[in-house]
Amino acid sequence: MFTNLEIDIDTIPKVESVKLISISKRYLKILFINICIQYVILFGVVILVKTFLREEWVSNVFWYVITVLSLVFVLQCIFSILSFKKRGYALRTQDIIYAKGLLNYKKTTVPFIRIQHLETKQSFIAKKFGLASLHVYTAGESGGDLSISGLTFEEATRINELLTTKIN
Amino acid sequence: MYDFKKPSRQSIRGIAILFGFNSYKIIKSLFLLIAGFSYYLIKGEKVFGLSKYQAFSAIAIIFLFILLRSVLEFLNFKFHISGDDFKLSKGILNKEEITVSKSKIQNIYIRQNILQQIINVVQLDIETAGDAKAEVKITALSRNKAKALKDELLLNINSISTEEASNETEQGQHIYYRASIKKLLLEGFSENHIKSFLIIAGFIGGLYSTYEDFIDELKLGDKIEVLITQNESSISALIFIIFGILIVTLTISILFSISKTFLLNYDLQVIEHKKTIEIKKGLFNKVAIILSPSRIQNIEIENNRLKRFFGLNTLRIKQAMVDKKLQKHFSIIGLDQLQVNYLVEKLMQPFSITSKKEKPERYYIRILILTALIPIALFNSIAFFVLENLFWIINFFVIPLLSLMIYWKYKKSYYTLNNNLLVVGGGSISTLTEILEIHKIQAVATKQTVFQKLRNIASVEVYTASKVTKIIYVKESRANEIVNFLLYQVESQRKDWM
Numbered sequence: 001m002f003t004n005l006e007i008d009i010d011t012i013p014k015v016e017s018v019k020l021i022s023i024s025k026r027y028l029k030i031l032f033i034n035i036c037i038q039y040v041i042l043f044g045v046v047i048l049v050k051t052f053l054r055e056e057w058v059s060n061v062f063w064y065v066i067t068v069l070s071l072v073f074v075l076q077c078i079f080s081i082l083s084f085k086k087r088g089y090a091l092r093t094q095d096i097i098y099a100k101g102l103l104n105y106k107k108t109t110v111p112f113i114r115i116q117h118l119e120t121k122q123s124f125i126a127k128k129f130g131l132a133s134l135h136v137y138t139a140g141e142s143g144g145d146l147s148i149s150g151l152t153f154e155e156a157t158r159i160n161e162l163l164t165t166k167i168n
Numbered sequence: 169m170y171d172f173k174k175p176s177r178q179s180i181r182g183i184a185i186l187f188g189f190n191s192y193k194i195i196k197s198l199f200l201l202i203a204g205f206s207y208y209l210i211k212g213e214k215v216f217g218l219s220k221y222q223a224f225s226a227i228a229i230i231f232l233f234i235l236l237r238s239v240l241e242f243l244n245f246k247f248h249i250s251g252d253d254f255k256l257s258k259g260i261l262n263k264e265e266i267t268v269s270k271s272k273i274q275n276i277y278i279r280q281n282i283l284q285q286i287i288n289v290v291q292l293d294i295e296t297a298g299d300a301k302a303e304v305k306i307t308a309l310s311r312n313k314a315k316a317l318k319d320e321l322l323l324n325i326n327s328i329s330t331e332e333a334s335n336e337t338e339q340g341q342h343i344y345y346r347a348s349i350k351k352l353l354l355e356g357f358s359e360n361h362i363k364s365f366l367i368i369a370g371f372i373g374g375l376y377s378t379y380e381d382f383i384d385e386l387k388l389g390d391k392i393e394v395l396i397t398q399n400e401s402s403i404s405a406l407i408f409i410i411f412g413i414l415i416v417t418l419t420i421s422i423l424f425s426i427s428k429t430f431l432l433n434y435d436l437q438v439i440e441h442k443k444t445i446e447i448k449k450g451l452f453n454k455v456a457i458i459l460s461p462s463r464i465q466n467i468e469i470e471n472n473r474l475k476r477f478f479g480l481n482t483l484r485i486k487q488a489m490v491d492k493k494l495q496k497h498f499s500i501i502g503l504d505q506l507q508v509n510y511l512v513e514k515l516m517q518p519f520s521i522t523s524k525k526e527k528p529e530r531y532y533i534r535i536l537i538l539t540a541l542i543p544i545a546l547f548n549s550i551a552f553f554v555l556e557n558l559f560w561i562i563n564f565f566v567i568p569l570l571s572l573m574i575y576w577k578y579k580k581s582y583y584t585l586n587n588n589l590l591v592v593g594g595g596s597i598s599t600l601t602e603i604l605e606i607h608k609i610q611a612v613a614t615k616q617t618v619f620q621k622l623r624n625i626a627s628v629e630v631y632t633a634s635k636v637t638k639i640i641y642v643k644e645s646r647a648n649e650i651v652n653f654l655l656y657q658v659e660s661q662r663k664d665w666m
Contacts, residue, residue, distance in 0.1 A: 007587075009649055012656045015614075016648040094659040105621070108613040109651065111659050139488065139665065144611030144631030 013092070015109055020088030020099055026129045027150025031080045033125055039073050089148050091159070096136060098146045110146055112166040114138050120156045132156035136163070170316045175246040175257075181287050182245075182308030186238035188283045189307070194234060247306065254294065254321060256304055268304060272296045274489050275458070276318045278311075282452040290314045294321070295491060344445075344507075347436035351480065351502035355433070356426030358474040360597060364421040364428070433501055438511070445514060447500060455497050461515050463487045463666055465608050465634035469508055472598040479504040483511060486634035488666055516605055517588060525582040525593070528641040531625050532581065535641070536574045543570065573597075583639045585650065587657065590630060592637050607663040608632050612651050616644070630654065633665065 046069065050062050083102035090097045099107035119135040126132060126149075133149035134156045151159070170176075195202065205223075218226070240260045247256040254273075256266040275295040284291055284307075292314045294304040309317070347355075434451035444460045466486040475481065484499045503511070547566045551559040573596045580600075582593045592602045609630055616626040626647040628639040639650060 007653070007656070009653065012652045014648065015651050015655065095655060103618050105616045105618075106613055108611055109655055110611040111655060113659070113662055114610045114665065138610040138631070139633040143629075143636055144613070146611075 015097060015107070018090045018092065018097060020090050020097070022085070022088050023148070023150035024131060024152050024155075026131055026152075028081065028084050030125055030129060030131065030150070031084065032077065035073070035076055035080065039069065042069060087150065091162070096146065096159075096163070098148050108144065108146055110136055110138055110144065112163065115163060115167050118160050118163055118167075120160050122153065134159055170313055170320075172249040172317060172320055175248040177246055178242065178306060178308040179289050179310050179313070180242075181289050183238055183242045184287050185283060185289060185308040186241050187235055190234045190238055190241075191231070194230070245306075249320060254304070256306075266304060268294060268296055270321060270323075273321060276321060277494065278314050278318065278456055280454045284308070285452070285454070292317060293491070295489070341439055341441045341446075343437055344440040344510075345436075345438040345500070345503065347433060347502045352429055352433055352436075353426060354478045355475075355480055355501050356429035357422060358472065358478060358480060359425035359429065360472070361418065361421040361425055364424045365417060368417075368420060368424055429501070432497075436501065438500055440514070445511070447497070449497070455494070457494065457497060459485055459487065459498070459515060462664075463489070464515050465604065465632040465665075466637065467512055467516060467603045469512075469601040469603070470595070470598055476599075481505065481508045483508055485515065486632075488633040512603065516603065523584050523586050525584050526642070527582050528578075529623075529625055529643065531620070531623060532641045533574065533578050536577055540570045540574060581640070585653070590637065590639075590654075592639060602637050604630065604632055604637055606654060606657045607661050608665045609654055609658050610665065612654050614647050614651055 043066070046062070046065055050058055079102065083100070086102055086105060087100045089099070094113075095109050095111045097107065097109045099105065116137045116139050118137070120132050121135060122132045130153050131149075132151055132153045133147055134151055136146040136148075138144050148156075209220075209223075237260070241258075244260055244263075245256075245258045247254065249255070252270045254268045254270065256268075258264050258266075273294060273296055277293040277295070278290050279293070280290050287308070288311075289308040290311050292306045292309055306314075431451050431453075433449050436449040437447070439446040439448065444458050447455075447457045447459065449455060464485055465488050468484040468486070470482045470484065471480060480501065481503045482499055482501045483503055486495075487498060490498070500511070544563070544566055547562055548559055551562040555561065577594075577596045580593055580595050584591045588606055590604050590606060594600045594602070610633055611631045613629045613631070614626050615629060620626060620641075624644040625641050626644045627641055628647050628650050630637045630639070639647075642650070
């Protein structure tokens with residue numbers, strides 16, 4: 001028989017009370033390596049400019065640039081440590097939740113029945129640390145896709161398999 | 169009538185279409201060369217060191233080459249249906265074989281641009297799932313053959329498309345709405361002319377940068393300078409000139425808006441089938457689009473004060489998996505309120521805002537005021553260069569204007585939620601209403617900046633396959649409530665989104 005009872009908002013499962021699982025600590029190392037690579041290139045360019053452009057204004061400005069860059073570098077490191085703590089995911093029986101962002105916190109939930117396909121990716125560095133990222137794609141181009149990075153490879157494959165069975 | 173089992177070519181008239189397309193391509197890429205060419209020609213000098221006779225024979229050879237290419241292209245373009253697959257082979261030197269399985273076909277469009285109208289052939293686009301752009305384009309078919317091919321392709325395939333195909337039959341269809349010339353004129357007149365002005369300004373700017381040297385040679389700048397210096401003595405003349413320029417730009421913008429509306433929407437018809445709705449429109453570029461309720465993701469209704477007065481609403485329909493180029497045609501203009509309600513009901517479900525309209529928190533006003541500081545600073549600095557010490561005068565115009573915009577923005581923004589629909593209102597000069605069916609939601613997110621965290625405010629983003637709808641700046645607890653409710657509805661109903 002068809003029923004259409006009123007829904008009691010208080011009895012609906014709550015997204016906000018779900019405890020998020022934090023991602024692997026090893027991912028922090030990857031973040032650091034990525035930042036270091038960026039800054040090695042930046043510092044390298046600045047030093048190259050100084051050695052090859054032997055003009056007065058270059059040497060005047062050189063130490064200012066180095067100081068600013070170092071400051072930004074330290075700030076970005078602190079930032080990524082703090083924002084690392086905000087990253088987390090959770091699985092419920094009907095959907096998957098992923099949250100991230102320090103200044104701009106965003107928590108996305110994708111119901112399993114809306115998942116189009118899944119992908120597990122491993123970058124060169126992530127492979128060395130035994131980590132992987134899981135991409136969850138929904139239909140359309142409006143966004144709403146998830147990409148959870150910093151999962152251990154076993155975790156990623158396990159979730160991937162679990163979701164695959166849920167979709168079908 | 170037509171046997172699609174055997175490979176067949178396009179209509180023989182297709183050579184003319186291909187010739188037109190190819191010539192257009194070449195002319196477009198050689199635009200600068202041609203401009204220079206005609207410049208020399210008018211001046212009567214030798215053209216790139218060639219005599220006129222030689223130059224014309226060069227052009228003739230180029231066109232002969234294009235013609236040859238078009239004929240070869242025509243001869244090498246063959247298509248047929250074998251079993252459940254549509255097969256197409258094309259290419260003169262680089263051969264290409266395209267196979268599209270019937271079940272993968274999402275939509276078939278028949279359309280006509282101006283050249284195709286003159287030659288009396290139609291273009292058939294076949295769109296498949298998973299790709300944003302139409303994959304197969306047959307540029308020249310006779311109308312009957314195109315219809316037969318469309319029916320053949322839509323035969324015995326997935327339910328949605330057969331539904332569309334059977335609706336195509338003549339019975340049970342009638343024209344629900346047809347936009348009159350008067351409506352089109354009013355629509356064009358009540359457009360947002362600032363937008364038209366920006367388009368024109370961009371176009372002129374683009375033209376100027378392309379032909380900078382050419383224009384410099386005409387010594388236009390000198391003439392204007394002379395004109396200004398002559399009138400410099402009297403300020404009233406200057407004001408008169410500025411006023412004149414304003415009137416002229418406004419007139420041009422209005423004319424531009426009207427002609428744009430005319431070109432895109434000429435002879436706009438909304439044809440009602442049993443389950444679907446068909447839109448036909450266009451002056452030079454005629455399009456026919458079929459809207460089926462199952463594929464519609466979002467609906468937008470737009471009007472402004474002037475348009476409401478004339479009873480003109482624009483209905484924009486966002487359908488999943490549609491060619492980006494075609495997406496802009498998915499709109500119906502000049503509808504009155506009753507027609508809007510009828511169409512929304514037909515395409516989605518009964519729509520009326522019965523539940524209470526809920527407003528964003530006052531925090532939104534604060535954000536609007538903060539963002540308004542950017543244009544204020546901008547206008548002041550521009551004014552500083554022009555008016556120097558009297559620059560603050562500009563604030564007498566800018567601040568009231570921006571305050572009015574902020575007031576409108578806050579006033580017009582609301583959301584309402586019931587068991588089936590989410591309606592979000594917004595806009596500043598124009599009024600925008602976004603509607604979506606809850607069971608078509610793909611994902612939901614809450615967003616919160618650190619500043620909002622301190623005030624317990626958050627925003628909700630609702631994703632469908634076509635676009636994202638935002639419920640901005642509500643209480644954090646309310647945001648969570650909305651998310652939980654939407655997820656509950658999607659997950660418990662388990663309805664298909666397409």
